[in-house]
Amino acid sequence: MRTRFVLIQTSHAGNVGGTARAMKVMGFDDLVLVAPRWANVLRREETVQRASGANDVLAKARIVDTLDEALEGMDHLCATAMTPRDFGPPTRQPREHFAALLGTPDLPAPSRPGGVAFLFGSERFGMRNEDVYRCHACLSIPTDPLFGSLNLAAAVQLIAYDWRQALGGYALAPAAAPDRPLADARALAGMLLHLEQALVAVDFLDPEAPKKLMPRLNQLFNRAALSDEDIHILRGVAKAMLQTAEKTKR
């Protein structure tokens, strides 16, 4: 789905660079600045520094005078604001709104939008009421009620993350090692029997009064999700214990 990030009247060059980087790590590259404080903000040193390699996003970014120009081709607008406005669109948490927008297996969305724009106001004043009124939803990132001061680029990072996750997300980087095959229940039971003999042999476990030692160990190893190799190692330990105990009898 086409996705655009729109920064309105942004003051700090660092935030523009941070926004470009935050977008790019989540696979987005359509950035539009409406009337930024610095006309040359896309080329300022602090911008490029904070973008840290997201130069293509900066190169593609557009600067426009009005919000109207920024929204061309977008059919679903999300404001971001800490405080709901009277007569404004409904305020929603991002995850909740994205699930409703894209639909879920139980509840398909009635009509998915073609292009979604996320609007971010200035660092000092946030969004103007009249800009919020145009939007279909007002996204509020849930923060500590006593300290809701979210940095602009950090807010972009959170929205880009939640939106990317809602769109299906990225898979994890492939693991260097293949998944560890787990030992089956029979292998575990065999190891426990072996270990029990060893514990008796070293006089730790009294077979006349075993209490709950073996069930406890069983639970412990269950939680540890042992592989066949782990079983092999633990059986080695039991064997060594038994051999040692045998020697004491000579």
Place this chain on the structure above:
Amino acid sequence: MRTRFVLIQTSHAGNVGGTARAMKVMGFDDLVLVAPRWANVLRREETVQRASGANDVLAKARIVDTLDEALEGMDHLCATAMTPRDFGPPTRQPREHFAALLGTPDLPAPSRPGGVAFLFGSERFGMRNEDVYRCHACLSIPTDPLFGSLNLAAAVQLIAYDWRQALGGYALAPAAAPDRPLADARALAGMLLHLEQALVAVDFLDPEAPKKLMPRLNQLFNRAALSDEDIHILRGVAKAMLQTAEKTKR
């Protein structure tokens, strides 16, 4: 649950400030720095500037020489790393791991930890293998496979957000206006009937060949989630249409 953020060998003062702010907006305040590049990093100008009001987090933060000292009292350690390590702990996406750690309604966690530490490596080199090996899980934030360069403070922001959400999250800021009470089905049906008469009166709707106009309008108004006030307004429109049509007959 006790939660600590541990930055290991951090180079950039701005990232320490950004981390403090990112933690505080999500309600966390326990920050420990292991061997940062600058001994006075907590008081540097860039740190304080980027912390933007999270001064109490900086004031409480501790600087220590070794990771051991940083982990005192924590019993569940999460590394953060882009690339999985051989022989390291399992690599998981944050949301997935947090759900498993805290349990879900269907699947309660076997034993919830008492203190969770999130470890972040240096900007240039990430985490050392030996530090990753100590951890119970390796969290990998899913990013674009072609550009995984996540800023340190941005990574802290995402983990703090996902962890706060997993712990139950914050409610939205209360809306300034009370929820709009929706009109009930009877009110909607009455309005539609009124509107239908009006549409016939203005010769838009041919009662002999109505096609699917009224069902379509019904669906449209359903999606619009009308309030009683909306109904009142639409009935006013219908009434005005009827009155106008009446006048044409005189």
